[in-house]
Amino acid sequence: MDWQVTKGTAAPLGATLTATGCNFAIHAPNAKGLTLVIFDDNNDHHSIPLYKNHSHIYSAHVSGIQAGMRYAYSVISPKETLWLLDPYAHQLTDNPLSETVPTAVIRHHGFDWQNTEKPQIEQANTLVYELHVKGFTQLHPDIPAALQGKYLGLCHPACIEHFKSLGITTLQLMPIATSLDEAHLHDKELTNFWGYNPLCWFAPDTKFAISDPITELKTMVRTLHQHGIEVILDVVYNHTAESGHGGPIFNFKQLAPKAYLMNGQGEFENYSGCGNTVDLNYPPVLRTVMDSLRHWVEEYQIDGFRFDLAATLGRRGPLFDRRSAFFQSIHQDPVLQSTKLIAEPWDIGPNGYQLGGFPMRWNECNDKFRDITRSFWNHKTSLGDFATRLMGSRDLFSASKWPDKLSVNYISYHDGFTLQDLVSYNHKHNEANKESNRDGHGDNRSFNHGIEGPTDTFAIINLRERQKRNLITSLLFSFGIPHLLAVDSLSHTQKGNNNAYCQDSEISWANWQLNKVQDDFQQWLQKIIAARSQFMVPFIEGFSGESRGEHRINWMKPNSQRLNVDDWHQHSPIILHLGLYHCGSELLYLINPDKVPTRFRLPKGSPWEIICDTADLNPSQPTVCTTHMQSAHSMTILHRR
Incomplete structure (x- = not known):
């Protein structure tokens, strides 16, 4: 040549x-x-x-x-x-x-963005909807077969209609950067479906494309932005697919071994659990990660990032430091100033649990909210613990720093039980992963309500659906940024698999053929999300920042008396009464985790409007004045101006 x-x-x-x-x-x-x-x-x-x-x-x-x-x-x-x-x-x-x-x-990145502007959703209005590009669209009956499982399937009118009808503001995509299957999965004829084993931090994965991953991904983002929907990427910078000693060599191991943390014996530190740990205090690697983030923002107009095992990114050797080079670089970077930053605030290394420890501008996935809310409804936990999480985990995220430091609250994530399985199984059932059910977390805080797995028993189905509504209502009417697992809106079951990372199958593919119970739940979810936007968001905005002390918070017993110290250690019915300023809008939470109905005495004043009663899909009593009989295992949200 x-x-x-x-x-x-x-x-x-x-x-x-x-x-x-x-x-x-x-x-x-x-x-x-x-x-x-x-x-x-x-x-x-x-x-x-x-x-x-x-x-x-x-x-x-x-x-x-x-x-x-x-x-x-x-x-x-x-x-x-x-x-x-x-x-x-x-x-x-x-x-x-x-x-x-x-x-x-070698690529030229020219693309016609058609003057499309980014949605720039405010924190208090953000509703994160986590999904897998292939898993969410692979079985969608209204998406052409050629687009199912692809970037272009996710922006098909059928998906857009679904997002808009639910009121979703922000999609959080599981990793779309090119990833690689681990060797042990090949032996089992399985694949790393989730994609948390990165091969290249800059290249969108071709498996989600028909022919041109770059143009098709940009088209997807542009279309979603045109409908007011943000796109956040789940990114993995804590390790690479080169694994540990004896693992494959793709680039860093040969070009720049200092890219990885090493221990005193010259072995790879494994704070990620995947064989190696990227060292972001090594300037060339920090530069690569920062260039990658800017690349996604500048070339693909990405709105933000959720960082997998983000505690690793803030390490200086074995220690976590919120003033580390990575956080400082993010903070000063002009390209990244308007992006959303969500941390998974832990890794498996020493001092690796850092919930609440990240610097300003970082929101954090709150597993304490997940565990305590699950326990409150499925088992027993104290009112004090539940109240703390419902009110935004202010022991960890001071309201003085809201909305910049709002907690990211969730009930279910890609790892763990789906919402449907959370109320249907006592134990994990991961046999399909071919690890003799040894993999996956054992502490699920789940409850099958009498029968393990699917059942035709009406009473159990009815209670499971009520508990799903309790969990979601607790999520949407808590102070924070709610995170929904997308397949939960379809009542999807993974058949008890709580670690479906290697399941490129119907275990992970969203089932869009809904029965009446599932359809009823989806329609209820649409209403409760709309209610959150109308009624809860003003309270999150009001309780954020300097004016937070001008509003009202009262916790009471069902008879409207104030709680004493011992009451906070119980697991019993409770009232939360919120008010804006001296005489502004009010919200009332009637919470009954007990097995028997409880009559609540309501605060005096004008009638209350029922926003949601988890015991009844269509409450027949739209307003109440003095008392309300709350069914067992249920909660009601009321509002008055």
Whole structure:
């Protein structure tokens, strides 16, 4: 090929098209024998020498290179040729060079965004809806077969209608960056369906595309934005698919081993549980992660990120530091200033549980809300614990920092039981994962209400549905940002599997064929989400910031008397009375976790309007004045102006 090769520039890293060709730059402290390899249309490969720049960056500018051409790097030794993937690759091919290493595709990122603006949903109005791109659309009957399981399926009118009818503001997509199956899954003929094993931090996964992952993902984001829906990506920067000792080599292990934390014996630290731990105090890796985040925002107009095992990102060696280099870099970066940042605030390393420990601008997934709310309705936990979570976990997230530091409250996430399974199983049933049911969490706080799994017994079905409504009402009328697992809106069951990471099957695929009970729940959910937006959001806004002390909070017994100290340690009926300012709007929560009905005496004044009664899909008594008989295992939310 008649290509002219010059030194090129050290920035930006990756493959960058120019007016005359393409500039290649890669950080490679261990660059001995490193060569750029370009593949032509006949799949012949051509080796290109690299020139050393500053800071261990090697570069080359190759004239005549065009978008669509493929490239990789190689290290040639007397024994073998080791193929390496550019850590900055923007698109990968499906055909590997070696057993697992794919080639990268040089891309031009031009796209017509049609002047579409980002929705920029305020924190108090945000309703996060977590889903898997394939799992959510794979079985949707109104989506054409070619689009099912794809980026373009997620923005099909049938999905848009579903999101809008529910009142969803923000989609949180499980990882869409290119990931890789672990070796042990191949032996079991399973796959890493969830995608939490990243191969490349810049490249959208081709398995969710028909032909062009970059254009199709951008089209999806543009369409969702045009309908006022944000897109948040679940990103994994705590480890890579290179695993630990003996694991595969894709790039960092060969190019820059300091990318990973090592212990005193020269072994990989494994704070992620996946074999290695990325060290974000190593400046070149921090730069790569920051460049990746900016790439998703600038090229794909992404609205925010949920960071998997985010405690790892704030580590300085074995210690967590909220002033670490990563947090400081995020805080000052102008491109990321308007993005939503959600942390999974833990990892499995020492001092790894950091709920409430992240700096300003970071919202955090609140597992205490999950566990205590589950326990309150399915078993027993104290009123004090439940009240603390309902009121926004202010022991961890001070209201003085709301709405910037609102807790992300949830009942179910992708890992663990779905909402339906939470009220249908006492124990996990993960046999399909082929690990003899040893995997998955054992502390589920679930209750089957008399029969393990599916049943035709009306009384059990009725109680399960009521408990689902109790859990969701507690979530939507708590202070915080509610997170909904998308398949819960369809009453999806994973058949008791609480760790379906390897299930690319109907266990994980949303079932859109709803029976009457499931359809009733979805219609109820639409109403309760609309009620939250109308009635609860003003209270979250009112209780946030400097005016929070001007509003009213009263906890009372069913007879309207104030609680004493001992009452907070009980598991019994309770009233929460909220009011804005001295005489503004009021909300009243009548909460009855007991097995018997309880009559509540209501605060005096004008009649109360029933917003929701979890014991009744269609309350026949729209207003009440003095007392209300609350059914067993239920709660009612009332409002008056």
